[in-house]
Amino acid sequence: MTDSNTQIRLATPQDKEAVTRVMQEAGLETEAALADGTTYWVLEQGGKPVGAIGLEHGDGASLLRGAAVLPSVRGKGLGRQLIMSAIQYAQGRGDRAIYMFSKGGDWSNFGFQQVPLAVVMGEVPNAPQIRAYQARSERPGGTTWMRNLSVGASKA
Numbered sequence: 001m002t003d004s005n006t007q008i009r010l011a012t013p014q015d016k017e018a019v020t021r022v023m024q025e026a027g028l029e030t031e032a033a034l035a036d037g038t039t040y041w042v043l044e045q046g047g048k049p050v051g052a053i054g055l056e057h058g059d060g061a062s063l064l065r066g067a068a069v070l071p072s073v074r075g076k077g078l079g080r081q082l083i084m085s086a087i088q089y090a091q092g093r094g095d096r097a098i099y100m101f102s103k104g105g106d107w108s109n110f111g112f113q114q115v116p117l118a119v120v121m122g123e124v125p126n127a128p129q130i131r132a133y134q135a136r137s138e139r140p141g142g143t144t145w146m147r148n149l150s151v152g153a154s155k156a
C-alpha cells in the first residue's frame with residue numbers, strides 16, 4: 001500500500017493488458033511479460049493502472065523487468081516504491097541478487113552497481129527477457145546492473 005488512493009498489488013493474468021500498456025507507454029519492451037516463473041505488480045491510482053514492475057525468477061536470483069510509471073505521475077516517489085517492493089519480495093524468496101538492464105538512468109540510486117553483461121547472462125540464463133533476446137539472436141543493449149541482497153549488503 002502507498003496511500004488510500006494509490007496501491008501496489010500483485011498482478012494476475014487478467015492484468016496483462018494493463019501491465020503491457022503501462023510498460024509500452026513508458027517506452028519498454030513487453031515481450032514475454034507475465035510469462036511463467038515471473039511475478040508482476042500493478043500500481044493503481046484511483047483504481048487506474050499508472051505503473052508496473054516485474055521480476056523474472058531464476059535459481060536464487062531474479063531479473064527486474066519493466067519498471068514503469070506513466071510520465072504524468074513520475075517524480076513523486078512512485079517508481080521508488082515499486083522498485084523497493086520488488087526488492088523486498090526478492091529478499092523474501094531468498095534471492096542473493098537482483099539483476100536488470102537499463103537503457104539510461106543511474107540505478108545506483110536504487111542500490112545497484114554496474115556488472116558485465118556476462119554476469120547477468122550466467123546468473124539468470126532462463127529469464128524470459130533473456131530468452132526473448134536469444135530467440136531474436138540479439139544481445140541486450142544499454143547497461144547491466146546488479147543489486148546484492150546478501151545479508152550485510154548496503155541498502156539504498
Ligand SMILES: CC(C)(COP(=O)(O)OP(=O)(O)OC[C@H]1O[C@@H](n2cnc3c(N)ncnc32)[C@H](O)[C@@H]1OP(=O)(O)O)[C@@H](O)C(=O)NCCC(=O)NCCS
Pocket residue numbers: 026027028064065066067068069070073074075076077078079080081101102103104105106107109
Ligand atoms: C524509472 C521510473 C519507473 C521512475 O519512476 P518515478 O515515479 O519517476 O520515480 P521516483 O519519483 O520514485 O524517483 C526515484 C528516483 O529515480 C530516479 N530516476 C528517475 N528516472 C530514472 C531512470 N530512468 N533510471 C534510474 N533512475 C531514475 C530519480 O532521480 C529519483 O531519484 P531520487 O529518489 O534520488 O530523487 C520512470 O522514470 C519510468 O517509468 N521510466 C521509463 C521506463 C524505464 O526506463 N524503466 C527502467 C528500466 S526497466
